[in-house]
Structures are given as structure tokens and as C-alpha cells.
Amino acid sequence: MPRTRRRLTPYLLLLPGTAWLVLFFAVPMGYMLVMSLQQGSLSEGYHLTWNWGIYPDIAVKYGNLFLRSVSFALATTVLTLAIGYPMAYTIAFYGGRLKNALLLVVIMPFFVSFVIRTLNWRMVLSDNGLVFGTLKDAGLLDQSFRFLATPASVIFGLTYNFLPFMVLPLFVALEKIDRRMIEAAADLYASRAQAFWRITFQLSLPGVVAGSLLTFIPAVGDFINADIIGARSPDVAMIGNVIQRLFLNSNDFPAAAALGFVLVAGTMLLVGVYTRIVGTDRLTS
Amino acid sequence: MPPQIDVRLDRVTKRFHEVVAVDDLSLEIQRGEFFSMLGPSGCGKTTTLRMIGGFEEPSEGAIYLGETDVTGLPPFKRDVNTVFQNYALFPHLTVFENVAFGLRRRKVATDQIASEVTAMLELVELPGYEARKPSQLSGGQQQRVALARALINHPRVLLLDEPLGALDLKLRKQMQLELKRIQTEVGITFIYVTHDQEEAMTMSDRIAVMRAGRIEQLGNPEELYERPTTPFVAGFLGVSNLLEGEVAGHDGALVSIRLRDGTVLRAPADGVAASGPVRVGVRPEKLRVEAGEAGPSDGLNALAGVVLDASYIGVSTQYVIQTADGHRLTVYAQNLDTAGASEAMAGGQRVHLTWKPQHTFVISGPAEHVAGDPHLPEEGETDV
Ligand SMILES: Nc1ncnc2c1ncn2[C@@H]1O[C@H](COP(=O)(O)OP(=O)(O)OP(=O)(O)O)[C@@H](O)[C@H]1O
Ligand SMILES: [Mg+2]
Numbered sequence: 001m002p003r004t005r006r007r008l009t010p011y012l013l014l015l016p017g018t019a020w021l022v023l024f025f026a027v028p029m030g031y032m033l034v035m036s037l038q039q040g041s042l043s044e045g046y047h048l049t050w051n052w053g054i055y056p057d058i059a060v061k062y063g064n065l066f067l068r069s070v071s072f073a074l075a076t077t078v079l080t081l082a083i084g085y086p087m088a089y090t091i092a093f094y095g096g097r098l099k100n101a102l103l104l105v106v107i108m109p110f111f112v113s114f115v116i117r118t119l120n121w122r123m124v125l126s127d128n129g130l131v132f133g134t135l136k137d138a139g140l141l142d143q144s145f146r147f148l149a150t151p152a153s154v155i156f157g158l159t160y161n162f163l164p165f166m167v168l169p170l171f172v173a174l175e176k177i178d179r180r181m182i183e184a185a186a187d188l189y190a191s192r193a194q195a196f197w198r199i200t201f202q203l204s205l206p207g208v209v210a211g212s213l214l215t216f217i218p219a220v221g222d223f224i225n226a227d228i229i230g231a232r233s234p235d236v237a238m239i240g241n242v243i244q245r246l247f248l249n250s251n252d253f254p255a256a257a258a259l260g261f262v263l264v265a266g267t268m269l270l271v272g273v274y275t276r277i278v279g280t281d282r283l284t285s
Numbered sequence: 286m287p288p289q290i291d292v293r294l295d296r297v298t299k300r301f302h303e304v305v306a307v308d309d310l311s312l313e314i315q316r317g318e319f320f321s322m323l324g325p326s327g328c329g330k331t332t333t334l335r336m337i338g339g340f341e342e343p344s345e346g347a348i349y350l351g352e353t354d355v356t357g358l359p360p361f362k363r364d365v366n367t368v369f370q371n372y373a374l375f376p377h378l379t380v381f382e383n384v385a386f387g388l389r390r391r392k393v394a395t396d397q398i399a400s401e402v403t404a405m406l407e408l409v410e411l412p413g414y415e416a417r418k419p420s421q422l423s424g425g426q427q428q429r430v431a432l433a434r435a436l437i438n439h440p441r442v443l444l445l446d447e448p449l450g451a452l453d454l455k456l457r458k459q460m461q462l463e464l465k466r467i468q469t470e471v472g473i474t475f476i477y478v479t480h481d482q483e484e485a486m487t488m489s490d491r492i493a494v495m496r497a498g499r500i501e502q503l504g505n506p507e508e509l510y511e512r513p514t515t516p517f518v519a520g521f522l523g524v525s526n527l528l529e530g531e532v533a534g535h536d537g538a539l540v541s542i543r544l545r546d547g548t549v550l551r552a553p554a555d556g557v558a559a560s561g562p563v564r565v566g567v568r569p570e571k572l573r574v575e576a577g578e579a580g581p582s583d584g585l586n587a588l589a590g591v592v593l594d595a596s597y598i599g600v601s602t603q604y605v606i607q608t609a610d611g612h613r614l615t616v617y618a619q620n621l622d623t624a625g626a627s628e629a630m631a632g633g634q635r636v637h638l639t640w641k642p643q644h645t646f647v648i649s650g651p652a653e654h655v656a657g658d659p660h661l662p663e664e665g666e667t668d669v
Contacts, residue, residue, distance in 0.1 A: 178371075178373065180369050180373040181373050181375060183360070183367075183373070184367070184369060184373040184374075184375070185375075185386070186339075186340075186360040186361050187340075187361070187365075187366055187367045187435075188361075188366070188387035188390060188434065188438070189361045189387050189390040189391055189438070190361060190386075190390050191361060198386075199375060202377050203376070203377060
């Protein structure tokens, strides 16, 4: 019957996506959850003992690391927004014929691998490198000054690396705005600041939401920046670094799996709360 | 008491790089007037309107609202509101917030805003639509919201840029009447841009016919239709027949004009020079066509000719008649007494045309042979 078929069509269309998510998200998540509840060692093998106690354990042991990761990622999101919004705004509104060229410049860093880019920043920002070495030689900075391995340096690296993820959705949202809307606001007695705040910014919110999710989510789980620019200092280690160490060095699979599970579940929870507050319809409208 | 002037443009020119969009334009619009700017695409209507609204600055000249020189003031400091061509409603705000936008920016008290928005939505016949978003409205309803959003601020002048352009013909006709009703009700000066001559004629008190950045002629609809002063205006407001001739002499209120083949026609003498080349015009519906040679003329203008083409279109029959000296004239003959296409005159038939001298208009100056648009220094051109 054509009627039933029409009712089934949406579900059929959702099928490939659902299968993909189940295969590459739900299954590994379940696998991690199960692994986190096992006990044992690499040589003797791991056995499922339903060891729920691991969760309070890691909360105590690594709680501060979670907090640090979230605050680094938040700082990164705020910074990319603060830097990316004026960039996207200028390109979208005043880019003219250079628009595409400017966008290309924004994504240019992607032509070089993530790790290599970060390594290069480490050289540029090293204690006696191009920037600080020069300043120190000029006597403008104290010889003991250190930027690498500080929280600021890790946030700097994260901000640099994730900036395009903020700029592109912002650009798309701003580009779409009909300029007559802003003229209409001016016509209705809005000053330039009011017109920006009431109209332009409001209409660009889908871009703000998309950009901050695209920045926050990878930033919170990142370990490259803390590893390279953070110079493996324990003071700036993020949760990703610990997971990596537990999996690859200590072979403590259950603890690593538990941390991974909490990271993914916690990120989903935060994103859920965020989109609840700003409204997912902003993403689609 | 002289009429109060609401908007004055004083020798305004607007250039975009090398393009002259508006060319040394002067204009006075009276308080409470429904004023239209009419002209073909690209003649500078929108640019003129945008300069009054403050969205563009004139390259030269000054703009006054009342007595105040507003040249250089931003839009939000001008007592003018605009209804944009595609409405430009704020998609993220409800109908209520769209209409309230101007009042909120001017810090009007909340309860007063509520009552004014309600009253305004009533005026545009959209009561109860407060909570909808613009995307949930039809084109005509969006148009009304745009109107309400502008009118609620009680501006000195309302600017409308082809506000009905996106609507279908039937809705357009209805909104034309509605706009006129609202304008009469609120008594605000409307400056209305359109390229639809019928729309301009229906609603306007006065119309400025524009061409290439200048005003070609300014007057009320009847003046423009009955007594166009340039061939462009004659052609833009409906079909017109123009015949070349020479002023032969004045005769009281009438002037005689001799055509090349010697025929003498008469027309109202107002503003016609004492001599020199002119063109004589008459509208197609004013002509009466009869078979055979011209009889005694009773003071009517008469011309002999041959039917080139006849097309029966129900209410009327449209003829193309060729005169002795080669002019082609269009005639709309009302089918008052005819009962069908078979009674229309056939091609090749010798006929004569008659019409009243009062229905004739005269355009000074020699015929324009260049197709293009050199601005003709027309005599009697209104530049109020
Ligand atoms: N921002 C601009 N930059 C360059 N040229 C412009 C600009 N705006 C208008 N023009 C030019 O100025 C002239 C007048 O344009 P305008 O928009 O005023 O015409 P219009 O009479 O409103 O036409 P339409 O009926 O098509 O809307 C045109 O030749 C147009 O190309
Ligand atoms: Mg226009």
C-alpha cells in the first residue's frame, strides 16, 4: 500500500545513518563500558567483574583533570569565537571579490598535518625561539620567561588549531543574512550597535552554536596540544593525555576505558544542556 | 495658505563610480500627498528613495524633511520609515516584535507598545497574528506586517519601494485599494515607487515620471495622461499616436498645426510656442473611425487613411490606420453597435478618423530621431 510506504520512507532514509552510528559509536561505547568494568592485567588477561567501583576511583583520581580539560576547552571556544567572529564578519560583509581567497587563507593550515603545525608552533614559541628568544636578546623579557608548558600556551595551541572550525560556520551564517534586514533595523531607529546585536548577531546564532560545538567537542578530548606545546608538563595535561598514557604506556585498559567513557558521555551531556538552552532549532533555522 | 512641503530635494545628483543614477533632480512633495515615482527599470527610482531614507548619500545637492536639512543624517535619525521591496521582516521575531521594533528602540512604555501594536494590526486587518513568525504568513500578510511595522512609528513620510511587486495581480489590485485607504486614514505622506503605470495612476495624487535619473514630467494622473509634454511620457502612460507638424497659427484657445501633407489639425493652445516644429498627439480611444471620405467636420480634427490591420478583441476592435503622409495610428473602437468580428472594417478599406481638438496634445520641439535617451530640453517641463 502506497500509504504505508509513505509512512515508512522517513525510517528507510534514516537507516544508513542509524547503522553507521550503531556500528561506529554505540558499539565502541558499549565495548568501552564493558572493558571499564573488567579487572586483571595485560599478561594474565582481563575478566569482567562488574567493577563499578572504578568510576568513583577515577573521579577522585582524575577529577581535576576533567575540570582542567573542560576549562581549557571552554577558554578555547570563547577565544575562537572572539577572534573568529570579527574575521567571519569582515569576510562575509566586506570580502567582496576576495571572499573566496580569504576563506582559502582561513583553511590554509589544513593543508599541513595537525601534528606538524603544532610542532612548528612549539619551535616558534620555544624559550629561546623566534619570538621569545628575540625578545629576550633585546632585553625586553626576563631570561627565565617561559611560555611553553603553561596553560596559556596549550589554550593558544588549541585556539589556533580549531579556529577554522569556528570561522567557517560563522561565515556561512553571516553570509546568509539579507543586508536589507540591517537597513530595516536602521530605518526603525536602531543604532549600529543595536542593529548588530538585535539582528545580525541573532541571525548568526546558528553559526555560533555550530562553531562552538565544532570547537569545544574536539578541544575537550585533545591531547596533541598539551603533549607538544604543553611539553608533557603534568601541570597542563588534559584528560586525553591520561587516556593515551593509560592505554599505551601503563596498559591499564579498564581505567583508560572508564575515562574515555566518562569523557564521551560527559561531553554529550554538556552539549545536550547547551543545545537545550540555546535551542537546537537555531541549528536548523 | 500655501501647501506645506514635507520633502524637498534640491539639485540632488547621485553617482556610482561613472554611472549617474540620479541627475540634478529637484522635487517638492507636499504634506499628506500620495506621491509616486514612475519609470522604467534603472531610471533611478530606488536610488532617489534610498537617499530620502538615508541609505545612500547624494553626491551633490541637499535633502530636506520639512525645514530641516537631513543630508548626511543616518536613517535612524530621520523621521521617515520604509517598506522594503521584499519586506525585510525580521525572521527570528514574531509579528508582534516585528511591529513593535521601532517603538522599543525609542523606549516607549511596554503597555503602550502592546496597545499600539494591537491597534496597528487591526488597521492592516491582521488582528490575532501577534505570535506568528514571518515564515508562517502569506505574501500579502507579510506585506501588511511590513506596512504596520513602518506606520506604527507615525513617520512624517513613508517610503514604499515597489511594495506590491511580489504579489499576484488580484492581490495587488486589492492591496492598492487597501494602501490608499490606509494612507487616507493615517494622513501620512506616501512616496511610492513603481514601474507599473496603472498602479501609479490608480493611487497617486501626483506622479513624477522619471527617465535616466531625471524627472521627465510631473503632474497628477490626468494631466500626465491627457497632456503629456514629452514623447517618452506619452508612450510610457499608455499608447499614443504622434504626428509631426508645424505651428500654423493661434486661434483663441486653440492652435492650428499643419501636417506635412497639408492637413490642418487643432489643439489646445496652452503652452504651445507661436511657431516651429511640434508633434501632435492623440490617444487611441479618443479616435472615431468611419468608412469613406471625411464629411463636414463640425470643428473636429479629421484625417483620411487606409485600414492596415484590424483585430477584434471583444470589448473593442483595434485598428492600425495609415494616413496619407505615412503615419500609422492606433485606434481603439468601442464595439458599441457592432455584433462581432464580421462587422469590423477590413484591411485596405478607406476610412476617415475624427476627434475633438480638446483631446489633442502638443509636444514641442522636433522629432527625436536617435533611439537612446538624450534628455530633451522640453518647454513647459515641470520641475516644481
Ligand atoms: N550600489 C550601486 N552601485 C552601482 N550602481 C548602482 C547601485 N545602485 C544603483 N546603481 C545604478 O543606478 C541606476 C539606477 O538604479 P535604481 O536602482 O535607482 O533603478 P530603479 O529605477 O529603482 O530600477 P528598478 O525599476 O529596476 O528597480 C542603475 O543604472 C543602477 O545600475
Ligand atoms: Mg528599484
